[in-house]
Amino acid sequence: MIKTLALPYKASTLPFANVRVFNQLKAKGAKMELSITQPDDWHLHLRDGDLLEAVISHSAFHFGRGIVMPNLKPPIKTTAAAVAYRESILNALPANSDFIPLMTLYLTDTTTPEEIKLARESGVVYAVKLYPAGATTNSQDGVTDLFGKCLPVLEEMVKHNMPLLVHGEVTDPEVDIFDRERVFIDTVLRPLIQKFPQLKVVMEHVTTADAVRFVESCSEGFVAATVTPQHLVLNRNSLFQGGLQPHNYCLPVLKRETHRQAIVSAVTSGSKRFFLGTDSAPHERRKKECSCGCAGIYNALVALSLYAKVFEEAGALDKLEAFTSFNGPDFYGLPRNTSKIKLIKSRWKVPESLSYASGFEPRIKADWELGDHSGGCVRKIPLQCENRENDKFSVVPNTHFPENSESITVGNIDECELACLRNCSCSAYAFDNRCLIWRGCLFNLQELSSDDKSGRDLHVRVAASQLVGTEAKAKAKRNTSLIVFGAVCVFFCFFGSVLVFLWRKRQRDTAGLHYNEVEGFGDQELDAASFTCEEDMNWVRQGIDGTIVDETIGPLEASAEAQFEDDEEMI
């Protein structure tokens, strides 16, 4: 199954986007290069399964460590679950990556003080996350009684110097969504800090001037805040610009421009209370583009570039490194990273979409990531036709059937399935009063959007081990869509012409939002909304060999046009 990371946001619509600084430096013949200590990401959603595999390299390329959010399905509520999750993250890391996942526990009304002790002793859990129940994605199991049932746990956290990471929004539907952070500060956070002045608290993804003032008013070293790139570069207009923009929807929701400016001033002031936390939050595309789209913006690929851009625009590049690389570890009492990375001003345009495969992988990964899907994809786990028991079928709902079907005469769906199993070249079947089978590649298979109910179920043949591959996680059943997600791809080979046609059509349909080239797989694609940096000079991480590299998209053109000779001036 091929999925796509959508990158819909045009930096050209940023309120402050310009290339003035670049042009001035260029005119001086300056070398535009930043050398900063390896940054960390103090708020990161990596998900699990195929999605984890798809996104991990973006974070691992840019960041040394990441505080990994626990809001999986089911949430990471225990140290044992955190240890297992950490293992799967480490397994998904690209070879030679030394990225360190710092695990968190999901606080519930029933979390015990013993669990906090275990977490601290584990050496892998670094914080506990407070989601008010219902506040955001996968927060249903969150806290409903912070000042009651959670008190013993909070006391234990103080004892172990375990930070509490807070999604700072009330969930009362009576409270206007734009006021939820402010009301949370008054009704929850302030009383919490008064009650537990020794508790380390990180107010996550602050979005308002109120939050900035609040954090600044608290004791340094005990209360801090993370800031996302989206809340630094977007205001709430971005949600409605030219139509509803689901890819700019995250929680806490974007606020008005004055709030954005307050956050920019806070982070660029050099205050130690604010540090980098991307809140990079990938979602299946269909879960964003539907009648009830979920919250979260995927930004791991571009976050660092955007932060650098914000600091540059504020004339505060000298403060960037503390924000990205010092304030976070200092707050957590962890050592700062020792290695350096280079950001180079380069003519870099973030690709409009990023495709990845699940269950299947592109035949030629580099081509695929550059948008050339003509090589098609191959199974990660081959079918074992000789032993039919080893093959299974995964249902892809609501599809517009691929081309080249063959009709065969059988009585019911079971016979249709058996007929497909008996035929080694059969890659899928469908039964809808008659039995259709497909051999080999599935050409132009399209899964329709959730709003279009005209499609029919396609049963795609996959290796049984692939279905159990994710440890048959009890969740396999619950999470049919994930299986579907992983199983769909069966041999589908797209011809360039089909792709181009569909891609263009998609571009028309989405009126300025730039989605995947792999048209027709809408319901199975990952939506991982992010920003498209302007096709001008952007701060881009430099690879080891001096090229401008993003692991996912291969070496990019390194610009020799602008060079800023004196590193020291920049940090």
Ligand SMILES: NC(=O)N[C@@H](CC(=O)O)C(=O)O
């Ligand atoms: N930021 C979001 O809008 N979504 C996050 C959860 C969160 O951090 O609120 C997610 O997990 O998708």
